[in-house]
Amino acid sequence: MSRSSRVVFYSLSRKFVQEKQAPPKAQEVIYYSLAIGHHLGVIDCLQSRLECPLDGFNRWVAQLPSGGAARRKLEGLGRFGEICIDSTHTHLLATALSKAAPLLTDEQQSWSQRLIDLLQLIENEPAIYLMVRRRDG
Structure with a gap:
């Protein structure tokens, strides 16, 4: 892994359906398809909301209780290269x-506060989620 490896937290910024124009009667169907997922041609647009160096991320996560569910969730990034954080994870992580x-450094506290703010967005609108990815290079 390169020294410039980073961890990027992306949030859902919008969704759209791959259709040029939908007739007015289809709006309800389109809304429903946005709610039920990607297999219907729904594309999620993700926007970078928080970035940190991979080694800093690992030190940050290491400050969470060993064996705890929140730490396991975030350590999944190392195993899978990406993780999804949705409304089922907000309370646990916050x-x-x-x-x-x-226990955290000032920088880690800053990352924590930013992540907690993002988790609050999910609490306010459960359709929002975070995609966390390791970016090498």
């Missing part, structure tokens, strides 16, 4: 990050 705050 709680763990808040409890770990006294």
